[in-house]
Amino acid sequence: MVATLERLRKECQDFFRRIYVGEDRVMVFGEGARDASWMLVGEAPGEKEALAGRPFVGKAGVQLDGFLQTLMLDRDTLYITNAVKFRPTRVSAAGRTVNRAPTQEEIELWQPWLKREIELVKPRLIVTLGNTALRAVTGEALSIGDTHGRMLDGRNPPVFALYHPAAVIYRRDLRDTYHQDLATLRFVLDELGVSAEQR
Ligand code: URA
Numbered sequence: 001m002v003a004t005l006e007r008l009r010k011e012c013q014d015f016f017r018r019i020y021v022g023e024d025r026v027m028v029f030g031e032g033a034r035d036a037s038w039m040l041v042g043e044a045p046g047e048k049e050a051l052a053g054r055p056f057v058g059k060a061g062v063q064l065d066g067f068l069q070t071l072m073l074d075r076d077t078l079y080i081t082n083a084v085k086f087r088p089t090r091v092s093a094a095g096r097t098v099n100r101a102p103t104q105e106e107i108e109l110w111q112p113w114l115k116r117e118i119e120l121v122k123p124r125l126i127v128t129l130g131n132t133a134l135r136a137v138t139g140e141a142l143s144i145g146d147t148h149g150r151m152l153d154g155r156n157p158p159v160f161a162l163y164h165p166a167a168v169i170y171r172r173d174l175r176d177t178y179h180q181d182l183a184t185l186r187f188v189l190d191e192l193g194v195s196a197e198q199r
Contacts, residue, residue: 083137
């Protein structure tokens with residue numbers, strides 16, 4: 001029985017090596033406060049994350065940090081992970097290795113590990129970033145367009161859906177919506193009694 005995040009990470013790493021035998025892939029596990037009161041779930045690591053072996057350290061991470069700072073929410077006091085624990089790639093027409101969205105099969109492969117991370121951290125709130133995280137956490141074919149900026153009904157722990165920060169890089173029209181959603185998130189954290197120190 002795995003009792004700590006460190007042991008879960010090791011178990012996940014063993015699973016990873018068995019699945020991708022001989023492949024040049026890096027596992028990126030979650031990180032952050034083990035008793036975090038809230039948890040962020042993203043889609044999958046990108047190139048920078050695979051190089052660093054850490055979630056959200058590339059462009060999307062910079063964007064995320066900026067939004068969190070605006071709201072005085074502290075990344076150090078939360079737990080941050082991804083639905084899929086490796087960088088999904090494809091070769092572009094120009095012959096470059098680029099990111100791709102994870103397949104449904106890949107999301108389902110990593111779903112039990114995400115569930116176990118959630119069980120160990122026991123957050124008072126899960127914040128999903130984008131469609132993949134939303135679907136991986138809920139196990140339902142929900143759409144971020146319909147659910148962003150609010151708590152989903154009847155979830156334990158409660159789930160709050162946000163657009164993926166990368167979406168805001170590519171879609172400037174989402175900026176105002178994203179800021180409004182973050183302001184609602186701050187209100188939700190206050191309602192849940194997550195104190196300023198825990199944030
Ligand atoms: N996008 C994600 O969803 N996760 C990361 O770790 C980086 C970019």
